[in-house]
Amino acid sequence: xxxxxxxxxxxGESVELLTLQERVHQTLAQVNLxxxxxxxxxxxxxxxxxxxxxxxxxxxxxxxxxxLRSDALTSLPGSIARRQEYEVIRAAVxxxxxxxxxxxxxxxxxxxxxxxxxxxxxxGEAIGARVTKHxxxxxxxxxxxxxxxxxxxxxxxxxxETHGELPLNREPFLKTANPLEATLSFVRSxxxxxxxxxxxxxxxxxxxxxxxxxxxxxxLVHADFRTxxxxxxxxxxxxxxxWEFAHWGDPVEDLGWLCVRDxxxxxxxxxxxxxxxxxxxxxxxxEAAGVKIxxxxxxxxxxxxxxxxxxxxxIQGQRYLAGGDFELLAIPRRAVEMEYEALRxxxxxxx
Amino acid sequence: xxxxxxxDDLLAGVSRFLAEQVAPKIDDRAIAFRLKVxxxxxxxxxxxxxxxxxxxxxxxxxxxxxLGYTDALPSDPAERRDxxxxxxxxxxDYIRSGTADETEMRQVMMASLRDKxxxxxxxxxxxxxxxxxxx
Numbered sequence: 001x002x003x004x005x006x007x008x009x010x011x012g013e014s015v016e017l018l019t020l021q022e023r024v025h026q027t028l029a030q031v032n033l034x035x036x037x038x039x040x041x042x043x044x045x046x047x048x049x050x051x052x053x054x055x056x057x058x059x060x061x062x063x064x065x066x067x068l069r070s071d072a073l074t075s076l077p078g079s080i081a082r083r084q085e086y087e088v089i090r091a092a093v094x095x096x097x098x099x100x101x102x103x104x105x106x107x108x109x110x111x112x113x114x115x116x117x118x119x120x121x122x123x124g125e126a127i128g129a130r131v132t133k134h135x136x137x138x139x140x141x142x143x144x145x146x147x148x149x150x151x152x153x154x155x156x157x158x159x160x161e162t163h164g165e166l167p168l169n170r171e172p173f174l175k176t177a178n179p180l181e182a183t184l185s186f187v188r189s190x191x192x193x194x195x196x197x198x199x200x201x202x203x204x205x206x207x208x209x210x211x212x213x214x215x216x217x218x219x220l221v222h223a224d225f226r227t228x229x230x231x232x233x234x235x236x237x238x239x240x241x242x243w244e245f246a247h248w249g250d251p252v253e254d255l256g257w258l259c260v261r262d263x264x265x266x267x268x269x270x271x272x273x274x275x276x277x278x279x280x281x282x283x284x285x286x287e288a289a290g291v292k293i294x295x296x297x298x299x300x301x302x303x304x305x306x307x308x309x310x311x312x313x314x315i316q317g318q319r320y321l322a323g324g325d326f327e328l329l330a331i332p333r334r335a336v337e338m339e340y341e342a343l344r345x346x347x348x349x350x351x
Numbered sequence: 352x353x354x355x356x357x358x359d360d361l362l363a364g365v366s367r368f369l370a371e372q373v374a375p376k377i378d379d380r381a382i383a384f385r386l387k388v389x390x391x392x393x394x395x396x397x398x399x400x401x402x403x404x405x406x407x408x409x410x411x412x413x414x415x416x417x418l419g420y421t422d423a424l425p426s427d428p429a430e431r432r433d434x435x436x437x438x439x440x441x442x443x444d445y446i447r448s449g450t451a452d453e454t455e456m457r458q459v460m461m462a463s464l465r466d467k468x469x470x471x472x473x474x475x476x477x478x479x480x481x482x483x484x485x486x
Contacts, residue, residue, distance in 0.1 A: 203456055208451065269482055326388070329392060336467040
């Protein structure tokens with residue numbers, strides 16, 4: 001049995017895939033699924049932050065494909081548990097956000113204390129460079145900005161007032177906090193865990209602190225709304241993926257994050273996700289959401305997004321040292337790209 | 352002093368072997384991707400071997416004045432690392448104190464970051480108007 005075919009329980013012991021498949025079978029036998037059999041069950045590589053399994057079923061003789069998504073042994077700073085993610089996804093689906101629906105939240109399926117749920121399987125392409133450049137998506141790419149703006153506006157219709165029951169009220173992103181200060185303090189706490197001082201990041205952080213705009217809305221923020229997390233086909237958007245950083249916050253955060261340079265995948269002249277200009281995306285979003293986006297407010301969040309990703313990249317070195325994957329070694333030094341971009345943006349100013 | 356081939360020649364040979372003889376034989380997409388990552392990291396090491404010393408001197412010159420240092424940059428590698436750890440810590444404290452000229456600091460910082468980018472991401476377009484230069 002290869003390393004990929006094992007997962008570890010809370011005591012670090014490996015649990016064989018077949019045992020796990022049996023437990024998945026027992027879990028699904030308790031939901032209202034009908035007569036079913038499992039015809040395929042295997043761990044998915046890539047995306048690596050959570051433990052995901054591809055699951056193929058036959059239900060009443062019809063094929064059904066799902067993804068089982070479980071809490072992993074370690075989590076990234078700022079990420080939520082699957083039991084919270086599940087509620088966020090259900091709320092997003094009810095607001096009409098295109099995304100994979102989540103069903104059957106369970107506790108302790110993969111290991112003690114870990115929550116997991118089953119996601120609808122979406123077919124399509126999410127790899128950034130193919131989404132921004134592959135000729136197969138030429139037509140879809142033209143539809144994407146408007147589809148994404150509508151999806152984002154729908155996400156931002158979810159607020160503490162409309163969905164007070166969502167289990168998202170956590171430090172530092174409390175409903176009562178200033179959302180910009182919350183983000184600054186989140187980045188601060190990541191910066192403070194780094195083994196080396198990063199004066200360039202510090203300089204960006206100080207600029208952000210002294211130029212902080214005020215948020216006029218408090219909504220659900222996806223917080224990883226960017227090319228690479230959009231499932232796309234030849235017609236455009238299939239679904240928005242990966243809700244693990246969702247929090248209450250300033251909705252403009254999602255627009256700024258989308259414009260972070262690293263999500264342009266070779267289309268640097270299209271700042272909004274390598275797909276269109278900032279002005280074009282903002283106009284589409286304004287039309288869908290019925291609000292105005294100030295360029296300086298967007299600029300602040302784009303600078304902040306670069307800082308957040310730069311600091312997060314620097315942290316990956318510690319995840320490697322803690323036994324993480326080889327690929328993590330390539331990320332920490334990339335932090336200087338984001339630091340430079342943040343300073344460059346400050347020099348250029350809002351556009 | 353060790354005889355040749357020198358570290359850079361060894362790394363260049365290993366990189367060429369991996370790229371020309373190993374890569375074509377790999378069918379597994381995930382492993383092929385990791386091999387690309389490995390080659391990228393070897394290129395980073397080679398580039399740092401070439402440029403690192405010059406970058407360290409330039410960075411020391413940029414910031415030691417600002418912090419009132421009078422010592423020269425140590426040549427012993429461990430001492431040099433310690434010296435930069437201290438410099439980065441003090442530079443960070445200086446920035447946090449709010450007394451630094453932020454505009455000047457940004458210019459100086461960006462010069463150091465351009466050097467680092469030349470090593471870790473030589474294709475990074477560092478021009479201030481780079482967004483208007485796209486293909």
